[in-house]
Structures are given as structure tokens and as C-alpha cells.
Amino acid sequence: MPRLIAAATVALTAVAVSACAAASPVAPASEPTQAPVSVARDVGPITAGGAAGPAVEVPRSVPDVPVAPATVDSLDIPPDPSRLRLDRLGIDMRVDPVGLEADGEMELPRSAATVGWYRLGGNPAGGPRGDENVVLAAHVDDAEIGLGPFAALREARPGDRVGVALEDGSRVAYVVDRIEQTSKREVDLERVFRAREGALVLVTCGGRWDADVRHYSDNVLVWAYPEDA
Amino acid sequence: MRTSILAGAAAGTLLAAGVAGPALAVDDGMTELSVLHGIPDLTVDVYVNGDLTLDDFAPGDLAGPLSLDPGTYSVAITASDAADDSDPVLGPIDLPLEEGMSYTAVAHLDEGGEATANLFTNDISETASGEGRLTVRHTAAAPAVDVWANGEVAFESLANPDEVMADLPAATYEAAVSVAGETDPVLGPTDVPVEEGMNTIVYAWGSAEDGTLAVAVQSVATHTGMPSAVSAGTQGLAAEGSGFPAGLVVVGAAMVAAAGLATRAVLVRR
Numbered sequence: 162m163p164r165l166i167a168a169a170t171v172a173l174t175a176v177a178v179s180a181c182a183a184a185s186p187v188a189p190a191s192e193p194t195q196a197p198v199s200v201a202r203d204v205g206p207i208t209a210g211g212a213a214g215p216a217v218e219v220p221r222s223v224p225d226v227p228v229a230p231a232t233v234d235s236l237d238i239p240p241d242p243s244r245l246r247l248d249r250l251g252i253d254m255r256v257d258p259v260g261l262e263a264d265g266e267m268e269l270p271r272s273a274a275t276v277g278w279y280r281l282g283g284n285p286a287g288g289p290r291g292d293e294n295v296v297l298a299a300h301v302d303d304a305e306i307g308l309g310p311f312a313a314l315r316e317a318r319p320g321d322r323v324g325v326a327l328e329d330g331s332r333v334a335y336v337v338d339r340i341e342q343t344s345k346r347e348v349d350l351e352r353v354f355r356a357r358e359g360a361l362v363l364v365t366c367g368g369r370w371d372a373d374v375r376h377y378s379d380n381v382l383v384w385a386y387p388e389d390a
Numbered sequence: 391m392r393t394s395i396l397a398g399a400a401a402g403t404l405l406a407a408g409v410a411g412p413a414l415a416v417d418d419g420m421t422e423l424s425v426l427h428g429i430p431d432l433t434v435d436v437y438v439n440g441d442l443t444l445d446d447f448a449p450g451d452l453a454g455p456l457s458l459d460p461g462t463y464s465v466a467i468t469a470s471d472a473a474d475d476s477d478p479v480l481g482p483i484d485l486p487l488e489e490g491m492s493y494t495a496v497a498h499l500d501e502g503g504e505a506t507a508n509l510f511t512n513d514i515s516e517t518a519s520g521e522g523r524l525t526v527r528h529t530a531a532a533p534a535v536d537v538w539a540n541g542e543v544a545f546e547s548l549a550n551p552d553e554v555m556a557d558l559p560a561a562t563y564e565a566a567v568s569v570a571g572e573t574d575p576v577l578g579p580t581d582v583p584v585e586e587g588m589n590t591i592v593y594a595w596g597s598a599e600d601g602t603l604a605v606a607v608q609s610v611a612t613h614t615g616m617p618s619a620v621s622a623g624t625q626g627l628a629a630e631g632s633g634f635p636a637g638l639v640v641v642g643a644a645m646v647a648a649a650g651l652a653t654r655a656v657l658v659r660r
Contacts, residue, residue: 226444231426231452231593231606238585238609260519260586267617281587281614289588289611301623312628345619354616357417366622370629377623 166315166340239288240328242278245297247323250313273300273309282354285325285333292357298364311365314383323385335361335385342367348380361385415514415611417457421487424454428498428529428595429505430602437466437475446470452608460489467497485509492610498529498595501550508551512589514612517557522584525555525591532598538566560586567594577605587614
């Protein structure tokens, strides 16, 4: 049972999550039979005046579909996050993009003074991954500096402002909603990494320390949502 | 990939289509559709199931991606001054869109210069770490082409309306297109970014004869893996009971009603 450290609301709705490693494909196992839908018509000349048909002015409402020239320049490649700030906690850290370690765990910057941004997930600036959650994680301690800035995450409070600066100079502001500490055996990483809430999730470790395996027992999660949403 | 003929399609890595793993790049339970207008000199309106959906859609424009309920959609393309879809220039065409899949419908010229349309399935299966996917589609009124990357032929003899794809280390590639067997580019060279976890899809469109050959590009997110764990601490200095300050534990509803956070916190958008 996750231990709720602080929350803006008392009641948390239990979220049903689908299995991460489900083997069942979402498409039929056999090759989808999509016949190429070729319909060739002689287009014919289209005159500027629109010769055919009356010029009827009909009010039409068209749904809001994004349309843009399909050029390399309009490829939506958002800038990387570059800095994370939580002013009340004195956190002001560099952000580096990270992926997965060979063993499947999240890659993390070696130094506890640097935050890793899971680059295969959401981006504060949006982009093709849309409203997938943005995940930032850092070691709570390391051999060089001892306790790192993320050791203060447990002291975050609902309402704290969080700022993420991006490489292009833009910034996105979030507000902390809740802080959770959960056993790693039970933590819902599906929701952290896969939910499409547009949340910013700050992750580190805490709880009991097992000196034999050199692991903490818990994950500490700070959930924040865009300030202007 | 298109399900039909790939005979004569190029060398290079041809990946099997299909979805690997849970539907993540596409919203749960939904399907994803983009529409590319690849017919030169023809501004059109696009009707979906009888409703005007794209107004004054210009050549070279890409609409979407749209997140849609899975199903079969009837699409008609009319002249841009048409009052309705009763006299389309293309269609109506039925597009069967399946859950968890990503598609691009392309209106384009066939090799002979006739207007046609094709529904391509975008491969959004997971890429390896550090790699992205490059897809190239020949949708131009032009003979078979060779596709060049960084000065070398990457795919040979790609014909209309086929496609080829390959997973590549994430980087920017200088891409060009020549008539098959030739070296002078008829398109490009142009820089094309291949991003990790993305499928960058490049189209050759237009008419060689009319001098309207052009490149269109779109990118779609692929499925990505997620970490099995986050192990974020190596020294035990933050352990509870070790003298590490317990911190200020604030329980209950903090009064941040002004920020309107209460309801947002518990909603997972589906």
C-alpha cells in the first residue's frame, strides 16, 4: 500500500492499469488485410473559377484538425529539458536525457546533483508524445557529494511550484499535487511512465536501506501538473 | 507497410509490419490517422463519413495525426469549391482503421500521373535503444528511384506506390533520391533527422514530367519500453531510521483549491 506523504486531495482513485508486458497483440495475429485502396480517377483540369456548380456560400463548421506543410522544418521535435527547479526546496539542477540500462532499469546520471529525464517518455514541451507523463529521476545520494538535492523531495508540499527549463530557453511551470512513498515491490511504474496525464513525476529512492544488496526499499514520487492547465 | 506487392521493392531492411507490445504510441483503444495531400496544383476539401473535415487542404500539407475510434471511415476528396461530397474527384474510399495502429492516407499521383489514394500503415513497433526508424514512400509520378543516405545508395529501385524502411542509429542523415541506376539527384540532398523512438516517414511526391517533384516528411512516435525499476540511491545516507530527517509530513488535503488541483490529481486521461 503506497504511503501517501502529502496530497492536495485525500481520496486517490484507484487506477486500473493494464499489464506492461502483455504478449497479446492489439492487432490480429495474421497480417492485417488492408487492400491498397487505390481509386484512380481522371482528375481533369480544375479551373480557377470553379466552373462546375453554383457558388453557394454555405456556413460550414470544420473540426479542429492540425494541418501543416509536411516539411522537415515543421517536424515537431521538441527541445530537451535542461534544468529543474523547486525554489522552496533549493533545488536547481541540470537535466540530462537518459534511457534504459542494459538490465532494463532506468538509466540515471552518476551524480546525485544531476537529474535524468527519461527521453523515451513525455516532454514538457509536448511534441509527438503528446501528454505522456514527463519523468525526471535522480539519485538521492552518491559517493561524492553524499545526500543529493533529491533527498529534499520528501519535504515537498502540495502547491510547491516546479519549473522545467528547456534547451531553447522556454520554461514550463508545474504545481505539486502530492508526494508518495511506495515500496518498490508495489510502486505503479506503469502509471508513472505510461499514463497520459501530462504529469511531471519526480522520482528518487527512500525508505529502508539494505546494505547487502545496496538498495533502498522504496521509491519516492512527487507528482506535479502544469500550472496553466 | 502496405500489405500488397512489395515485389521489386528495394534492398535495405524491410521490417515486418504489425504491432509489438501494448498500444502506447497510440492512445489506448484508439487508432491514429494522418492524411497527406500529395497531388500538385489541386486544393481540395476532404469529407469523412459525409462531414467536411479538411477545408482548402493544399498540396504538400499533412493533417493530423488524429486519434480516432477504430472503425472503417469513408473518405471523399472534392474540389475546394464543392458544396458537398456528391461529386468527389477521389473516392469515396473506405479506410479500415484498427485499434492500436497508426496510418497515413495519401492522395497522390500514380506512376502514370493519375490521381489515386493509398492507405499506408506506419510501423510503430519499438526501436532498439539509440535507434529510430526511417520509412521512405514513393508516391510520385516518376519511375523507380534509388534512395541515398549520406552519399550512398540505401535502397534500390523503389517504385510507386511502394515503401521501404530501416532502423538506424539516431542521427541526421543527408537524404537524396535519384532515378534508379543514376547518380544525379532528382530530389535533395536534404537533411532528415532520425530520432530515437520515432518513425520519420519521407515521401517523394509530385510529377517528374511537370517538374513538381518534392519531398514531404512526417514523424510518428513508436512504442517505447519503460523501465522495470528506478534504483536511485547508492549510499544509504537517506535511509529512514539512520538519523536522516523524517521531513515535514503533511497529510490531508492541503488547501490549494485556488490552483484547482483537486480533481485533476486523480484523473488519468484515457
